[in-house]
Amino acid sequence: MGALTRSVGRARHLRRVARHTVAYARHLVRGNAIAGDVSWTSPGAVPVVLAHGFLGTRGSMQMLARRLRRDGRVVVSYSHGTFQIRSLRASAQELADHLARLQDELRVERFDVVGFSMGGLTALHAVKFLALHRLVRRLVLLGSPVDGTPAGYLGVATLGWMSPSVWQVLPGSPFLRELREAPLPTPLPIRQIHAAQDVLCPLPAPVEGVRKEDFVVLPGGHSSLVVARPFYLKVREFLNPEVEAAQSGPRSIPPPFPEASELVGS
Numbered sequence: 358m359g360a361l362t363r364s365v366g367r368a369r370h371l372r373r374v375a376r377h378t379v380a381y382a383r384h385l386v387r388g389n390a391i392a393g394d395v396s397w398t399s400p401g402a403v404p405v406v407l408a409h410g411f412l413g414t415r416g417s418m419q420m421l422a423r424r425l426r427r428d429g430r431v432v433v434s435y436s437h438g439t440f441q442i443r444s445l446r447a448s449a450q451e452l453a454d455h456l457a458r459l460q461d462e463l464r465v466e467r468f469d470v471v472g473f474s475m476g477g478l479t480a481l482h483a484v485k486f487l488a489l490h491r492l493v494r495r496l497v498l499l500g501s502p503v504d505g506t507p508a509g510y511l512g513v514a515t516l517g518w519m520s521p522s523v524w525q526v527l528p529g530s531p532f533l534r535e536l537r538e539a540p541l542p543t544p545l546p547i548r549q550i551h552a553a554q555d556v557l558c559p560l561p562a563p564v565e566g567v568r569k570e571d572f573v574v575l576p577g578g579h580s581s582l583v584v585a586r587p588f589y590l591k592v593r594e595f596l597n598p599e600v601e602a603a604q605s606g607p608r609s610i611p612p613p614f615p616e617a618s619e620l621v622g623s
Contacts, residue, residue: 403469403494404431405596406459408452410474410500418473421583421592428593430469433459444521445475445532449483456492467494469596473583474558475522477501478536481547481564485539495546497592500582502526503549504561505533541566548595550588552577571595 405425407418422432456468470493472480477498483489484496502509505528512523525532548571551560557579563572573591575581582588 402430403467403596404433404459404463404465405469405471406456407432407434408470408472408476408480409434410472410476418583421471421473421589424586424589425593428597430596431463445479445482445525446486448479448522449487449489452479453483453487453489453492456489460492467492469493469495469497471497471499471592471596472501473499474501474579475526478503478526478533482532482536484545485536485541488542490542490545493545495548495596497595498547498549498564499588499592500551500555500558500579501549502558502561503533503536503564504528504559505530506558508557537565546595547571548573548591550575550582550591552579552581552588555579555582 407422409418418434422434425432456470459468460466470480472478478501480489480493480496481498481501481503484493506526507528509523509527509530512520513527516523524530527533544566547564547567549561549564549567550573551558553560553574553576555578560574563569575585575587575591577585577588
């Protein structure tokens with residue numbers, strides 16, 4: 358009976374992840390021609406910049422953008438160009454330049470940045486090496502392979518001749534070693550959010566400066582990170598700590614890190 362229950366649970370989980378993947382793909386094909394909305398529905402709210410991942414588009418971040426806007430945030434989805442296949446260092450420089458321009462255009466001091474997959478690596482590199490910390494209030498890394506991804510080997514085999522980024526996400530690459538070893542120039546609130554069944558981003562170790570309560574793992578696949586509501590709620594909780602605290606009241610002390618084996622089996 359127990360084995361049957363587990364089998365049914367796994368089947369339900371696979372169907373859920375499949376639905377998330379279809380939803381992600383449907384928005385992905387919308388490309389980068391996405392209309393923006395920079396009207397403030399909550400005066401004083403910090404604007405949110407979204408950075409998509411490898412082979413992604415601004416469209417792939419639309420479900421996340423809509424939820425943030427419904428909660429009163431100004432959202433700017435940033436495009437890395439053609440599917441994020443160029444060097445992550447070049448993309449990081451462009452992201453830093455983009456935020457500097459936005460700062461002048463919107464007349465704000467800082468942004469919250471949410472980077473999905475490779476987009477998180479780009480944002481973290483810009484923070485550590487390009488002084489982007491001066492423009493960032495909070496940083497969310499959604500399924501970002503800070504320790505590399507085996508999927509990079511497939512990328513090298515198919516796109517390695519034209520894409521520097523697929524080499525940079527290989528486990529142990531010089532890019533990732535530098536990213537790990539470089540200190541944060543100043544304390545910056547960072548939350549890592551991962552999906553327990555993410556085959557594209559195996560569960561990495563926490564990034565320097567990430568508190569235990571800000572290393573979050575939930576059931577789901579890679580697409581679930583920008584599609585499923587439970588992941589969004591963890592993003593919102595981090596970006597709106599004052600609001601969440603007022604709504605939820607006192608919180609208990611978070612538990613220590615669970616073992617990776619426990620997470621994958623959950």
